[in-house]
Amino acid sequence: MKEYEQKIFLSKDEYFALLELYDNSFEARNKIVVNHINHYYDNEKFSLYNSKETLRVRQIGEELVLQQKTNKKYINSIRSCDECELSLDYLPSRIQIKDDLYDYIGCMFTIRRNFSHENIFVSLDENIYLGVVDYELEIEGETIADIESYIHKLNHLAVLINVSTNFRGKYSRFIHALNSIKGIYKCNFI
Numbered sequence: 001m002k003e004y005e006q007k008i009f010l011s012k013d014e015y016f017a018l019l020e021l022y023d024n025s026f027e028a029r030n031k032i033v034v035n036h037i038n039h040y041y042d043n044e045k046f047s048l049y050n051s052k053e054t055l056r057v058r059q060i061g062e063e064l065v066l067q068q069k070t071n072k073k074y075i076n077s078i079r080s081c082d083e084c085e086l087s088l089d090y091l092p093s094r095i096q097i098k099d100d101l102y103d104y105i106g107c108m109f110t111i112r113r114n115f116s117h118e119n120i121f122v123s124l125d126e127n128i129y130l131g132v133v134d135y136e137l138e139i140e141g142e143t144i145a146d147i148e149s150y151i152h153k154l155n156h157l158a159v160l161i162n163v164s165t166n167f168r169g170k171y172s173r174f175i176h177a178l179n180s181i182k183g184i185y186k187c188n189f190i
Helices: 012-023 026-030 144-156 170-180
Strands: 002-010 032-042 054-060 063-075 078-088 094-097 100-117 120-129 132-141
Touching (some): 012 120, 032 170, 078 144, 100 170, 120 144, 120 170, 132 144, 132 170
Antiparallel strands (some): 002 132, 032 054, 120 132
16 A cells, blocks of 8 residues: 655644644644554664564554565655554564564554544644654545645644654664663662
8 A cells, every 4th residue: 555644843832832723723623532552663773764664563453564664765855655564462572584583572562642633634633752752744635636735734724833854763762772772770779
């Protein structure tokens, strides 16, 4: 399945301003709140990360879905990629794809507020992982033109969206945070 999406990093203030806008708009009636956990996999060389691929198990409640994102390309700042999915019965500690093994490396918890409008699916995400909390807006559409049109609509409503071509996706931000964890903290409570 081909996926087209625009990811926009938000400050905490921008996130809550957009949340208020959506809660008070016509799209509020189409609002769904979903909590999910992305469980990430890679090898010790981070070969998936380095090849701009993602291998994860997305957990919503007890439902587990293995997802692999490949062939990521950017047109302007809109990402397209191929996504494959497979339902799982349990959360594995290791995943084998062909001859390659990928180990569980950690997870990200997301509070997602979904809104739909015509052929656009909008998500406001609050992400919690490795001591970090961040915010993002995801806009998914069937075509690049649909996404660009929706961003134009937001800007027309005086919601100034700073679209950066340097935005990192969830997995990339997770790996960056994982690589910044340092040393051992020593303390004496007694």
